[in-house]
Amino acid sequence: MIPPMIxxxxxxxxxxxxxxxxxxxxRVNAGESWCVIGPNGAGKSTLLRTVxxxxxxxxxxxxLAGKPVxxxxxxxxxxxxxxxxQSRGDAFAYRVIETVLMARHxxxxxxxxxxxxxxxxxxxxxxxxxxxxxxERDVRTLSGGERQRVxxxxxxxxxxxxxxxxxxxxxxxxxxxxxxxxxxxxxxxxGRAVVSVGHxxxxxxxxxxxxxxLNGDGSWHxxxxxxxxxxxxxxxxxxxxxxxxxxxxxxVFLPDAPAAITHLAPVRTTQ
Amino acid sequence: MSVLPAASRTRQRVIVLVLTVxxxxxxxxxxxxxxxxxxxxxxxxxxxxxxxxxxxTMSATLLDLRLGRASAAFATGAALALAGVMMQALVxxxxxDSYVLGVSAGAAVGALAALLFGAALxxxxxxxxxxxxxxxxxxxxxxxxxxxxxxxxxxxxxRTGESGVLLxxxxxxxxxxMALVTLMLSVAPESRLxxxxxxxxxxxxGASWRLLPWIVLGLAVLLALRRARALNVMxxxxxxxxxxxxxxxxxxxxxxxxSGLLTACAVTTGGSIGFVGLVVPHACxxxxxxxxxxxxxxxxxxxxxxxxxxxxxxRTVLAPQQLPVGVLTxxxxxxxxxxxxxxxHLRRR
Numbered sequence: 001m002i003p004p005m006i007x008x009x010x011x012x013x014x015x016x017x018x019x020x021x022x023x024x025x026x027r028v029n030a031g032e033s034w035c036v037i038g039p040n041g042a043g044k045s046t047l048l049r050t051v052x053x054x055x056x057x058x059x060x061x062x063x064l065a066g067k068p069v070x071x072x073x074x075x076x077x078x079x080x081x082x083x084x085x086q087s088r089g090d091a092f093a094y095r096v097i098e099t100v101l102m103a104r105h106x107x108x109x110x111x112x113x114x115x116x117x118x119x120x121x122x123x124x125x126x127x128x129x130x131x132x133x134x135x136e137r138d139v140r141t142l143s144g145g146e147r148q149r150v151x152x153x154x155x156x157x158x159x160x161x162x163x164x165x166x167x168x169x170x171x172x173x174x175x176x177x178x179x180x181x182x183x184x185x186x187x188x189x190x191g192r193a194v195v196s197v198g199h200x201x202x203x204x205x206x207x208x209x210x211x212x213x214l215n216g217d218g219s220w221h222x223x224x225x226x227x228x229x230x231x232x233x234x235x236x237x238x239x240x241x242x243x244x245x246x247x248x249x250x251x252v253f254l255p256d257a258p259a260a261i262t263h264l265a266p267v268r269t270t271q
Numbered sequence: 272m273s274v275l276p277a278a279s280r281t282r283q284r285v286i287v288l289v290l291t292v293x294x295x296x297x298x299x300x301x302x303x304x305x306x307x308x309x310x311x312x313x314x315x316x317x318x319x320x321x322x323x324x325x326x327x328t329m330s331a332t333l334l335d336l337r338l339g340r341a342s343a344a345f346a347t348g349a350a351l352a353l354a355g356v357m358m359q360a361l362v363x364x365x366x367x368d369s370y371v372l373g374v375s376a377g378a379a380v381g382a383l384a385a386l387l388f389g390a391a392l393x394x395x396x397x398x399x400x401x402x403x404x405x406x407x408x409x410x411x412x413x414x415x416x417x418x419x420x421x422x423x424x425x426x427x428x429x430r431t432g433e434s435g436v437l438l439x440x441x442x443x444x445x446x447x448x449m450a451l452v453t454l455m456l457s458v459a460p461e462s463r464l465x466x467x468x469x470x471x472x473x474x475x476x477g478a479s480w481r482l483l484p485w486i487v488l489g490l491a492v493l494l495a496l497r498r499a500r501a502l503n504v505m506x507x508x509x510x511x512x513x514x515x516x517x518x519x520x521x522x523x524x525x526x527x528x529x530s531g532l533l534t535a536c537a538v539t540t541g542g543s544i545g546f547v548g549l550v551v552p553h554a555c556x557x558x559x560x561x562x563x564x565x566x567x568x569x570x571x572x573x574x575x576x577x578x579x580x581x582x583x584x585x586r587t588v589l590a591p592q593q594l595p596v597g598v599l600t601x602x603x604x605x606x607x608x609x610x611x612x613x614x615x616h617l618r619r620r
Contacts, residue, residue, distance in 0.1 A: 054513055078516030085510045091363045092506050092561040102504045106516040112500070112564065113280050158515070 003066030004029050005162050005193040006051055012059030013043050013050060020046060022218030023060065028210075030161065033188040034195045035204035035225075038214035039238055044197040045086060047214070048164050051195070052083040064162065078106035081162040082155045086170070088147065090140045096150050097135040100125055103154040125156040128183065130176070144171035152180060163187065165196040169203060181207035201242070201253035205229060213237045229253075283565045290572035294345070297576040301341035301583040302334045306590045309333050342485075343478035344582040344596070345575035347541040348551075350488050352574020354533040355548030356555075356566055357495065360506045361526040362438045365556065368548035369534040372441030376448035377406025378538040379471060383455045386467045392477065395470070396539045403535035406444060411527065414440045437527075473544030473597025475582050484536045491529050492571055498522065499564040506561065544597045546604035547574055557611055577603075 006028035013021040020043030028034055036044045049055050051062055053069040062069045064080055072080065082103075103125075104118040114122075126132040129149040139147060148171045155163060163184070169177045181203050184194045188209065198204050204211065204225070211228040213221040215237050221228050234242045234253070241256035302318075303309045309317065313330040320331040321338065354369040361367075369375065381402025385395040414437040452471070459467055469476075495502070501522055505512040512519050537544070551574040552566070559565050578596065581603060585594040 052514060054510065074513070074518055075516035078514065081514075083510070083514040085508065085514075088508055088511075089363075090507070091365060092556070094503075094507060094561055098503070098562060099507060102500075102507060102511075103515065105500060105504055112496075154511075 002030070003063070005032075005065060006195070007063045007066070008051070008057075008060060009063075010060035011047075011050070011057055011062060013046050014058040015043070015046055019218045020216065021214060021220060024220055024222075026212065026222050028162075028193050028195060030191050030193050031188055032193055032210050033184055033208045034193075034210045034212055035208040036195065036197045036212045036214065037199075037201070037204060037229075037234070037237065039216050042214040042216035044214055045166050048083070048166050048195065048197060052081060052164050053077055054083070075106050078158070078160075080160055081164060082158040082160040084151060084155050084163075084165040084168060086166040088151060090147075093138045093140055095135070096131065096137050096139055096142070097122060097126070099139055099150060100154045100157050103157040106158070121157045121159065122153075125153040126150075128156060129153040130179070145173055145176065148172055149176060149180075161192050163192060163194045163196075165194070167197050167199070169198055169200060177203060201229065201234065205251060205253065279562070279565075283568075286559055286565055287568050287572070290569055290576070294572050294576045294579075297579040297583075298338065298341050298345065301344070301579050302337045304583055304587050305333065305337060306587070307333060309337075336479075339479040340475060340582065341579050343481055343540050344475050344578045346481070346484035346488050347475070347478075347537045347544065348547050348578025348581075349571045349575035350484060350491070350533040350537040351544065351547040351578075352551035352555075352570040353488070353491060353495070353567065354530040354537070355552040355574075356563070356570045357526045357530040357533075358548070359552060360502050360563065361523060361530065362435070363506060363509070364438070365553060366549070367438065368552075369530050370543070370545065370548060371438070371445065372410060373406050373443075373445030373448055374403050374410075374531055374534040375538050375543045376445040376452070378403040378535065379543055380448050380451050380455075381405070382470055382538075382542070383452055383467050386463055386470060387455050387459050389463065399539045399542075400535055402448075403531070403538060406448065407527075407531040407535070410437070410441055410444060413444075469595050470542040471597075472595040473542040473600070474595040475541045475578075475585075476593055478540055481540065484540055487532055487536045488571070491533055492567065494525070495529065495567050496564070498525065499562075499567055502526075502563040502567075503561075506563070541578075542595075542597065544578070544600055546600045546608070547578060550600075550604040550608045551577055553608060553611065 004027045006026065008024050008026045011021065011024040011026070012019070036047065038044050046055070050057055051069070053072065056070065064072065064077070069077070100122040101114050101118055104114055104121060107118070123132065123135070126135055129152055131146060131149045131153060134142065134146060134150065139150065142150065148168070152165075152168060155165070168180055168184070172180060177200070184196065185207050188194055208225055210223065211225045213228055213233060221233055231242050231244045243254050243256045245252045245254060299314070303311065303314070309330045313328070317326070317328060317331040317334045320326050320328065321335045326332045326335040351369070358369045358372065359365050359367050378399040379402065381398035381400070382395050385398035390398070416436065456464065456467060501512070501517045504515050504517055505519060505522055509519055552570045555566055555570045555573055559569050578600065581599040582596045585596040585599050588594065
């Protein structure tokens, strides 16, 4: 039997003593696209970083392809999973093509220069993300959305069976949000596994096959989207009433009744 | 579109070749120029006798003295520029240099203490080395987390590496050292003050042939070039570097150790020479781009040549009066730096 791409057992996550996720048993198989949903500070990024091997679990285990994540050699791990960080601070004036070529590093760290195969992979990734025309630009001069697409292109060039994305739709315009969501769905059909954190329920519904809800108090729900993305579960998770409305063959998620907004303090007006 | 795979390789070779020729020209100029010029026609023969180890003619003796000083200048400038590139990659800030982390300030405390007590010249060098190494160790202990010191933290160190603990600790240690330096300067007797001030500004007047800085420099360049690709990824983003299979903690420790050693070597030879470690990497990045595979050799060659030219000017401009070379590097460096910064600012708007 093929081991699952990600398997966590009793995974517990804490940040500064605060319990975020308790005893998470979670399996992600090849061909599945997972969205991780939860309120701010619920531990979505922490979970992603833990699975990526960038921090150690506070309890329990994480295994990638059947092997505990801490046992992977770093270069081999880099050929297994790619990770999109939530934000990037560019200190130096690298060109776009250079940042994407760097994603080829795990394949031949011993080469001093990239080969033509690396260039081919990088340029294909740039074309897929519709940023080929920016190849020679200084990354620091890009707009937020362009920079995000270049970062996703680098992820593609890394060419791994598992992709972990922290808010890939950040800063993207509507068309590119949809395009990236479709791209991730296509990668899953090709047999890869995708886990992405996101706040847009409609994008998650249209792109993902499975969902993981983190409630922020340690509890969680995992399963196929139609089982987990139910209004009552989502409302409890996000702390705001959410309605699912059938619109033809599609389902649309909307925040319900503005009168029910209780979790924000009322705006005080001074006379 | 974009570059062909072979193009960047060719580009690096051309850049390194041109810069090597520039460096040789700078060294030749340093050998020929002075209050008693060496005629160009005498150069091949004099050079041959210097290399054979027994300078017999007037020209050969002059060349021996000047080239000795120029070689020390080259090694010092190259070490400072290379340390600057490494330090900037380490803290991911193009405005950092090894002086910011207090290594040279520590060296100044050691050297000035030796000068204050009227110690021999080798004691001054030893004091500078001890000060530089001492501050590096202290910095390492205080910012260990930032450098991924502890066990199994190669992966954990990532986040902390972004926090700037190392940079801030270095800045604070540097100001503590400067306070000590000021204290020593204020209590020093008049007769020793001049030597102390000259050391502070950076002076190559006493420098001659020396092997050790060249060995350290050569090793540092070789080791750094092997890691140039990893440095690129780290300079881009620390989180991405770990995700791409780079042991960031180990690389950061290497950068710290290497730049500390280079700085210690440089200050022991020439005192605290300012601006080379900041301006040269900056100018090279501006001219050749931030790719460390090109930047590392380029900055090394440019840094060496820059200090050779500055030192040659320092001893010829007001000859027979000799200026401390640190004054010239700052006088040349500051306007160049400001000009570039301003240009960049305009272009980005």
